[in-house]
Amino acid sequence: MSYETILVEQNGGVLEVTLNRPDKFNALTAQVAKEIIAVCKRAARDDSVRCILLTGAGRGFCAGQDLGEVSKRGDDFSFRNHLLTSYNKMVIAMRTLEMPIICAVNGAAAGAGLGLALATDIRYASEKAKFLPAFIGIALAPDTGVSYWLPRLIGPARAAEMLYTNERVSGTEAAEIGLINKVFPHDTFLEEARALAQRLAAGPPKGLAMTKRALNKSLGVTFDEQLDYEAYLQDIAGHSADYKEGVAAFREKRRPVFTGK
Ligand code: LHQ
Numbered sequence: 274m275s276y277e278t279i280l281v282e283q284n285g286g287v288l289e290v291t292l293n294r295p296d297k298f299n300a301l302t303a304q305v306a307k308e309i310i311a312v313c314k315r316a317a318r319d320d321s322v323r324c325i326l327l328t329g330a331g332r333g334f335c336a337g338q339d340l341g342e343v344s345k346r347g348d349d350f351s352f353r354n355h356l357l358t359s360y361n362k363m364v365i366a367m368r369t370l371e372m373p374i375i376c377a378v379n380g381a382a383a384g385a386g387l388g389l390a391l392a393t394d395i396r397y398a399s400e401k402a403k404f405l406p407a408f409i410g411i412a413l414a415p416d417t418g419v420s421y422w423l424p425r426l427i428g429p430a431r432a433a434e435m436l437y438t439n440e441r442v443s444g445t446e447a448a449e450i451g452l453i454n455k456v457f458p459h460d461t462f463l464e465e466a467r468a469l470a471q472r473l474a475a476g477p478p479k480g481l482a483m484t485k486r487a488l489n490k491s492l493g494v495t496f497d498e499q500l501d502y503e504a505y506l507q508d509i510a511g512h513s514a515d516y517k518e519g520v521a522a523f524r525e526k527r528r529p530v531f532t533g534k
Contacts, residue, residue, distance in 0.1 A: 384408055400457070515533065
């Protein structure tokens with residue numbers, strides 16, 4: 274598939290995906306969502322892809338919904354239908370893709386663009402990044418999973434404050450409150466994210482896939498249910514060739530070479 278709104282490049286086991294509408298601050302459209310879903314499908318089918326790195330071209334990461342596109346659509350535009358058919362499917366494709374997705378947040382992440390960043394597994398940001406809900410600024414409620422992730426990541430009171438006041442959180446504060454993993458100087462954040470992506474790409478794909486499944490599941494079940502699920506997943510990971518390789522490498526005091534088998 275050829276892409277119109279994103280750049281896609283494979284470096285070793287890492288598929289680097291760059292939102293590429295810099296003149297629109299990489300704002301989201303149904304086409305962007307379609308292309309991100311297509312990338313997730315491609316990654317799922319291709320054994321050579323073991324990790325995705327998502328970033329943005331230009332000075333912004335993603336300004337959320339392209340407001341120019343919405344205003345063209347007229348009064349009968351169904352917000353619900355737009356979300357159900359595009360942005361919800363996009364973030365579900367990312368959460369259910371059984372490999373790590375790292376976000377290298379280069380600039381502002383706003384509205385549904387914040388939801389896009391929060392749907393990734395690990396976020397490294399530039400000091401120039403900022404995180405803002407944006408929804409209430411245009412009298413909207415949160416969407417694209419923002420009201421799901423924010424209370425879980427930063428707590429319900431901090432989430433309410435951020436959403437009600439449309440607070441702009443800097444990269445540094447985002448790292449302090451747990452909204453992102455780490456913040457770096459602008460000159461190095463992408464290299465740091467790339468290094469992490471390469472490291473994860475050399476990890477055991479099945480073990481990482483089962484870990485992502487476990488983390489997803491943990492967000493909505495009881496402790497007992499999670500314990501059962503962990504035992505189920507461990508049976509899958511524990512019967513992989515990579516598990517045998519991991520144990521052999523440990524015994525032989527060498528680095529394991531994981532094949533995904
Ligand atoms: C944009 C946008 C943008 C188009 C900047 N669209 N061009 C879901 C479903 C359906 C409908 C509605 O919404 C949703 C969910 C949502 O995502 S709602 C939230 C939508 N997003 C916003 O309200 C954010 C609006 N943008 C901003 O607040 C600022 O632009 C941010 C904080 C992102 C960046 O601020 P600055 O660094 O000061 O840059 P800027 O404001 O000068 O923007 C740069 C350019 O990008 C500018 O174009 P121009 O031609 O004047 O240089 C903006 O018009 C354009 N842009 N956001 N969402």
